[in-house]
Amino acid sequence: MVKNLILADLKKAIESLRYPKTDIVCNSSKNPQFGDYSTNLALQLAKLKLPSGKQSPKDFANKILSKFGTPDYLDKAEVAGEGFINFFIKIESLVKDLQEVLEKGEDFGKSNFGKGKKIRVEYVSANPTGPLHMGNARGGPLGDVIANVLESLGYEVLREYIHNDVGEQVKALGATIKAKIGDKVGKDFQYQGEYVNELANKIRAEGESDEEVGKMAVDLLYEEIMTDVGAMGIKFDLIVKESELRKDAPQAIEQLQEAGVVKEKGGALWLAPNDEFLKDRETVIRKSDGGFTYFTADIVYHKQKFESGAEVIVDVFGANHHGHVPRLQAAVSALGFDPDKLKFVLYQYVRIKRGTEVIKMSKRAGNYITAREVLDEVGVDAFRFYLLRFAPQTHMDFDLELLKEQSSHNPVYYVQYAHARMNNILVKTKKEPDEVDYSLLADPTEIGLIKHLLTFPDLVAELANNLQVHQLTEYAITLADLFHRFYEYCPVLAAETEPLQRGRISLVQAAKITLANTLNLLGVSAPERM
């Protein structure tokens, strides 16, 4: 692709000028006035304050440019602004890259960058003391798309979920249900809501211990959660039970003791690493009654993840778990693993409103909106696309009153309609454009669309680093926008000439491929008609 040619030529230029190696950034320009691609390389070099003396960014830019010359793919290159170098590509060189999209098809955007490397992605892992609620439903599509992106880059991805099937909360839920079964109205119930009654009706086992009844309940809720996430198009390769993890807790604790990060206090064992930040945040890993905590199980879990040879471990957590993050990092570090390989994606809970009224959600109070209610109302495509539109750290609002209206305005339909239009054109033409002169594609709407299509592989690669997968929805919306505009100005079936028509058909094919690949990563359907 042309961009790679520019990068290579820039590298050659700075090498022959004996400038220090630096990461060269070359982006497609926002404004046509700044050419097709531009680089801030000279500005970055000026910042380095070379020993050879002071040079302004423009000096650097001019020297680089004189070495760079005018390769045959270029119309011109020029220095602009404070020292940017802007590249104006010959149209025939630019549009030629379309061929690559068509050849790669479904593989356009994929790579083997991560081949042979294992990545583990954990998401949802909902507390099974109640149904999945709308506040934390965000983690599902988020983790799923992160896994999709990493998979498309060739990584061997394991999608996993931890089922918290033991512990104090399970006991408390069991006690609540037993009270319901026995109709002991005097008891102060820990958990509220219709689902508790339903569980009590299903279980009907009064003689068992709180723990046993609780276990039955969370197993039932687990099934329900899996059904719900399944309806969201989410699957897992590995389900880990907390009860299993706790069996290995003694060994993990022993290792931590050897590492000297454990201390005893009040009959309990605490993780107490010598860390400034964690000094006052010591955490119990073995209770005074000899039992373990969730944190202990999670240490075991992450120990296993590292020992499985994972190159990267991604944990998608609700932001209410943020306090968990430094402790977990400290623990894996103490166990001798590289904490930098452990990446956290913390998402803020969706705030639910009804008009201007904010709805507080609590499983204990039983007044929450379930993810399933919303999913059933808006449909899986709109549900996923809406939740995936915004950066995970955004505190987003979700107004239930406007829900239906919002769903009909959801840009997912705008994007899907573009795909249906593309398909519609292609089914109406039988011509296989074998000999295509791409240089006939010179309309601004054609060029704009082409340039956007060609940035797709870069975007996917970038997402593997920053995990900000909401950029895919932005990308899809922009692609649809550019296509709708092209559609308005450039007739395909009624193109002025036959060669031009062949070029446009190819462009529509490339656009359809790219949009379908984007939607595929998002787990949103790409309909042929709507």
Place this chain on the structure above:
RNA sequence: GCGCUCGUAGUUCAACGGAUAGAACACCAGAUUGCGGAUCUGGCGGUUGUGGGUUCGAUUCCCGCCGAGCGCGCCA
């Protein structure tokens, strides 16, 4: 009190430290004797909470203040 996250158009949100801060919804005015009008064009709308600092350049990085959400348990 301490910590994490956030504050951008009327609203919901974008913007690897880059050039004139962008979309959508809402509102106003237009477009189709064409491939699907779930479309397109134009307009309205901003002191990026606030005050400093770093930088050639700050919505972005650092510090203070104001405001919002969350966390700080021998819960998960």
